[in-house]
Amino acid sequence: MSAVGLLHALKVDVVDWRGEKQLVANVDLRAGELIVGERPVAFAETRPGEEAVAPWILLETILSSEPMGAAVAAADLKLTKWPLAPEDEATLDHLGRKYKRNPKKLAQLYHRVAANNIHYRHAGVMGFGIWPVLSRSNHSCDPNARLCASSQQPLVELLLATRLIGAGDAVSWNYFSDAAFLELGWLERNRRLYRDFQFLCRCSRCEAERPEGAGGLSNADIAVFLKEGK
Structure with missing residues (x-):
């Protein structure tokens, strides 16, 4: 497990689980217990209404920042291939020429950014970022954990248990962070x-x-x- 940006993850491991890497408890966890605290390796602020293009905003932010690009490249991010519309291909072509990137590698980076980005909103700051360890926790429509922002540390995301999680159990949260979704x-x-x-x-x-x-x-x-x- 990468230590970059990691504040607290002594009670979980990233393991192969049902054919993919997944966050799994290595001790019994109580409701309310802190599971992971993590800083993002990349982050881009967005404005209301930009949610649909947030992966592109985050991608260009990563391309324009050498430290962010290196941190994302070093992270073990899952790769999910997203359908690319003609306008997406045109955007990738434009970014490839602008930042002198190999088109195929740039497309893979986009897929990783699109699959792993997490929405952050706290204390007047809104945006999308990459928290590599947290991104290994799967979604569930019956989650046993919840994600929330740290009130003391900007951009730090916390994963808290919402019920007893046994050692060896997968840790999951609702990707929409919205109770109405679960209804x-x-x-x-x-x-x-x-x-x-x-x-x-x-x-x-x-x-x-x-x-x-x-x-x-x-x-x-x-x-x-x-x-x-x-």
């Missing part, structure tokens, strides 16, 4: 998750609520299923 049904939750994060949730709650016909689908078929709602 939605399976279809609407997964529509939003697929739209914003490009995955279908496989937490225990979603597995129990999954409708017929939604299992074993390819990514293309998942998109169609969620769009049609049947």
Whole structure:
């Protein structure tokens, strides 16, 4: 586990879990207990209404800062390939020429930024950043932890247990940090998750609520299923 930006993570490990690297408790954790405190390796402030283009803003911030670029390159970030529209390809081409970057490597960096960025909002500061250890904690629609900003340390994100987490259990939080999201049904939750994060949730709650016909689908078929709602 990288120590860059890490303030507190003695009670979790990043391990291979169900085919991917995941944050897992290595001791029993009580409700309210601090699990991880971390500073971002990269951060870009944004304004209201810029959420949809936040990954691009963060990407250019990283490209324009040698220290941020080095820190992100050193981080063990998951790679999720996002669909690229023609305008996205044009933006990557523009950034590649502007910052003299290999187009293929730049596309991979964009995919990592898009998959790992976390929204930060506290004390009048709003933006998106990369917290490498926290990004290894999966989303769940029945989470056992929650993310919150430190009131004393700017840009530090804290992960707190919301119930007992046993040693060996995966640590998960609601990526939307919104209680109203958890009140939605399976279809609407997964529509939003697929739209914003490009995955279908496989937490225990979603597995129990999954409708017929939604299992074993390819990514293309998942998109169609969620769009049609049947």
